[in-house]
Amino acid sequence: MAEIKLHGFWYSPYTLRVVWTLNLKGIPYENIEEDRFNKSPQLLEYNPVHKKTPVLVHDGKPICESMIIVEYIDEIWPQNSLLPADSYDRAQARFWVKYIDDMFLAITAHFQTSGGEEREKARENVWKRLRVVEDRCLDDKKKFYGGDTINIVDIALGSFVNFIKVQDRFEVKILQTERFPRLHLWFNNLKDVPIIKENTPDQEKWAAFLIPLIEKITARASS
Numbered sequence: 001m002a003e004i005k006l007h008g009f010w011y012s013p014y015t016l017r018v019v020w021t022l023n024l025k026g027i028p029y030e031n032i033e034e035d036r037f038n039k040s041p042q043l044l045e046y047n048p049v050h051k052k053t054p055v056l057v058h059d060g061k062p063i064c065e066s067m068i069i070v071e072y073i074d075e076i077w078p079q080n081s082l083l084p085a086d087s088y089d090r091a092q093a094r095f096w097v098k099y100i101d102d103m104f105l106a107i108t109a110h111f112q113t114s115g116g117e118e119r120e121k122a123r124e125n126v127w128k129r130l131r132v133v134e135d136r137c138l139d140d141k142k143k144f145y146g147g148d149t150i151n152i153v154d155i156a157l158g159s160f161v162n163f164i165k166v167q168d169r170f171e172v173k174i175l176q177t178e179r180f181p182r183l184h185l186w187f188n189n190l191k192d193v194p195i196i197k198e199n200t201p202d203q204e205k206w207a208a209f210l211i212p213l214i215e216k217i218t219a220r221a222s223s
Contacts, residue, residue, distance in 0.1 A: 001193050004029040007043050008054040009036060010201060011210050013104075013159035014066040015054040017170055020155055023199045024146045025077050070155055082152045095218075096137050096145070100156045103129045107164060110174075126174055130183065134159065138182045143189050150193065158190050162200060166207045 008015030046062035110122040145153035
């Protein structure tokens with residue numbers, strides 16, 4: 001059996017994508033929890049360019065960047081495929097993955113604002129991007145983006161929505177049900193999948209850890 005290790009942060013939405021993928025495919029792996037402020041020598045060796053998690057190590061060979069890892073896993077272990085078989089559908093799925101990744105930049109900008117008018121402007125920008133997902137990406141006739149089964153877009157978007165929901169416990173909600181009913185319906189379907197539920201951090205634990213961490217990172221960025 002191939003040796004598989006995952007270097008990541010338990011609270012990271014990027015690591016969560018890989019955790020979900022490995023578990024959806026039933027792939028055993030060794031989890032190596034990293035410290036954001038004191039990264040292991042192995043992580044720095046495996047990802048010398050960005051020095052970030054997650055990093056998947058497969059038989060001693062490191063693969064970096066969450067969605068690249070997800071696609072790698074899907075190619076090596078084709079059971080419960082996450083990418084559409086059709087070339088056009090596959091291209092569309094990759095488009096939405098890229099769009100979702102770009103939204104992380106918008107939510108990061110929201111976290112780093114000091115408040116007031118600046119925070120409101122950043123929130124409006126996130127809402128604008130979520131509106132595109134609501135209207136253009138999701139279909140209320142489908143349980144998931146891929147239909148009846150989870151695919152790569154669900155993995156990417158689900159980790160993003162989980163991340164926002166932690167923040168929504170403390171501020172004006174970004175994911176308001178009345179604004180994004182289709183997104184809420186989709187997310188409820190996703191989080192009720194047993195493997196997703198079993199491998200998603202508890203919201204209370206996540207919030208208790210993540211909010212002070214975000215404040216610490218924001219303070220460092222503004223100093």
